[in-house]
Amino acid sequence: MRTSIGLNSNALSRYPHIPSVYIYFSFIAWGAYFYISNRYILNICYAYSPAIENPRRYFQHGTTLTPKCLIPLLSLSHQPNAKRSGPVAPGVAFITGGARGLGNAVAVSFAKEGARAVVLVDIQDAATFEAGKKECLAIHADVTKEDEMEKAVAEAVAKFGRIDYAANFAGVTGRAGLVSDMSLDEYQKTMAVNSSGVIISTKWELRQMMKQSSIDVEEGRVPQSGSIVNCASVNSVQANVGSAAYTASKHAVVGITKVASLEGRNHNIRVNAISPGFLYTKMIDEALKRHGDLGEAHWKTYEARQGRQAAFSEIGDAAVLLSTPRMSLVNGHNLVIDNGFTINESNT
Numbered sequence: 001m002r003t004s005i006g007l008n009s010n011a012l013s014r015y016p017h018i019p020s021v022y023i024y025f026s027f028i029a030w031g032a033y034f035y036i037s038n039r040y041i042l043n044i045c046y047a048y049s050p051a052i053e054n055p056r057r058y059f060q061h062g063t064t065l066t067p068k069c070l071i072p073l074l075s076l077s078h079q080p081n082a083k084r085s086g087p088v089a090p091g092v093a094f095i096t097g098g099a100r101g102l103g104n105a106v107a108v109s110f111a112k113e114g115a116r117a118v119v120l121v122d123i124q125d126a127a128t129f130e131a132g133k134k135e136c137l138a139i140h141a142d143v144t145k146e147d148e149m150e151k152a153v154a155e156a157v158a159k160f161g162r163i164d165y166a167a168n169f170a171g172v173t174g175r176a177g178l179v180s181d182m183s184l185d186e187y188q189k190t191m192a193v194n195s196s197g198v199i200i201s202t203k204w205e206l207r208q209m210m211k212q213s214s215i216d217v218e219e220g221r222v223p224q225s226g227s228i229v230n231c232a233s234v235n236s237v238q239a240n241v242g243s244a245a246y247t248a249s250k251h252a253v254v255g256i257t258k259v260a261s262l263e264g265r266n267h268n269i270r271v272n273a274i275s276p277g278f279l280y281t282k283m284i285d286e287a288l289k290r291h292g293d294l295g296e297a298h299w300k301t302y303e304a305r306q307g308r309q310a311a312f313s314e315i316g317d318a319a320v321l322l323s324t325p326r327m328s329l330v331n332g333h334n335l336v337i338d339n340g341f342t343i344n345e346s347n348t
């Protein structure tokens with residue numbers, strides 16, 4: 001008996017007459033062929049992607065992978081467990097704040113990972129969505145208004161039958177200010193979107209998920225009737241001067257997430273939060289402009305502590321991976337995605 005990397009001993013012992021060097025060579029050759037043809041097919045697939053297409057907006061930060069077209073390819077290769085082949089996220093995704101920024105990146109990642117439908121919920125006007133493909137539904141709704149969110153969920157379900165993955169990314173910038181001279185009005189406005197918006201969205205998403213059956217999961221795993229990912233921030237675990245409203249709202253998002261995860265688990269629903277580090281979105285751009293050069297300088301120091309600039313797709317992909325049933329035991333978690341920003345205590 002012999003073993004080697006990537007081959008089990010039974011497979012080798014079936015061919016005692018073949019010197020092992022040939023076997024190794026043929027595997028390298030096969031690997032190279034598969035890699036090259038894979039890249040080639042991927043590029044063709046990208047050009048004719050059946051996923052939601054909006055090349056300019058959706059793929060501006062992206063790679064060229066569009067996995068829907070990979071399904072037949074992957075099913076040809078040997079898969080010991082069928083549920084590990086095929087798309088990562090084949091269900092229906094529902095994203096608040098999905099018209100731009102990080103929410104939009106989450107939508108793109110879902111589309112790339114094979115989502116059957118992607119629903120964007122936002123207060124942007126119709127033109128901003130630039131939607132138009134049948135797999136992508138754009139709904140105008142304000143996350144701070146219960147009736148609008150109830151309707152948004154109902155509309156998505158009327159069209160696609162269910163919501164498998166929800167991601168709550170709607171956000172506004174609020175004005176910063178020291179606690180000692182904070183305006184209650186600004187505070188409440190931030191809390192309304194950043195925290196009430198999340199609990200309202202979670203409420204209506206949960207109600208739908210509690211009614212539906214599980215998506216396909218690997219044998220031996222618990223069912224998954226739904227997954228919700230709430231967007232928090234590194235300010236959910238730390239604070240900075242002048243950020244009371246923002247920091248309070250993001251701590252609240254994690255609190256809501258923890259409670260909802262305990263309430264959801266009896267219904268096979270997982271609820272998690274992700275806490276992005278520093279990404280130069282439109283929201284940030286608007287906020288920094290209010291502070292002029294000082295804002296810009298501050299941003300540079302944040303990025304230095306983060307080690308580098310971050311791409312929107314790095315948040316999008318994390319939200320999608322957190323939503324798959326392979327993460328079945330991850331519930332009530334706050335995943336910090338900041339390249340080590342929060343753990344970097346260096347000042348140099």
Ligand SMILES: NC(=O)c1ccc[n+]([C@@H]2O[C@H](COP(=O)([O-])OP(=O)(O)OC[C@H]3O[C@@H](n4cnc5c(N)ncnc54)[C@H](O)[C@@H]3O)[C@@H](O)[C@H]2O)c1
Pocket residue numbers: 096097098099100101102103121122123124141142143144169170171172193197231232233234275276277278279280281282283284
């Ligand atoms: N950019 C960062 O560095 C960063 C860091 C940590 C956390 N976040 C969080 O990420 C989330 C997304 O922010 P972004 O940076 O992508 O901002 P963004 O402004 O680019 O996108 C936010 C989207 O939410 C929508 N929105 C705002 N209010 C809404 C409402 N009431 N109802 C429905 N939609 C609404 C906006 O129209 C916009 O499309 C926010 O929760 C934000 O706090 C961002």
Ligand SMILES: *[C@@H]1O[C@H](CO)[C@@H](O)[C@H](O)[C@H]1NC(C)=O
Pocket residue numbers: 169170171172173174175176190193194245246249283287
């Ligand atoms: C919450 O409000 C703060 C401003 O106080 C803003 O910077 C942040 O991006 C907002 N996030 C949301 C609405 O999720």
Ligand SMILES: *[C@@H]1O[C@H](CO)[C@@H](O)[C@H](O)[C@H]1NC(C)=O
Pocket residue numbers: 301304305306307344345346347348
């Ligand atoms: C840690 O943050 C500092 C800025 O606060 C930065 O200069 C340094 O490069 C960061 N460390 C690493 C390892 O990225």
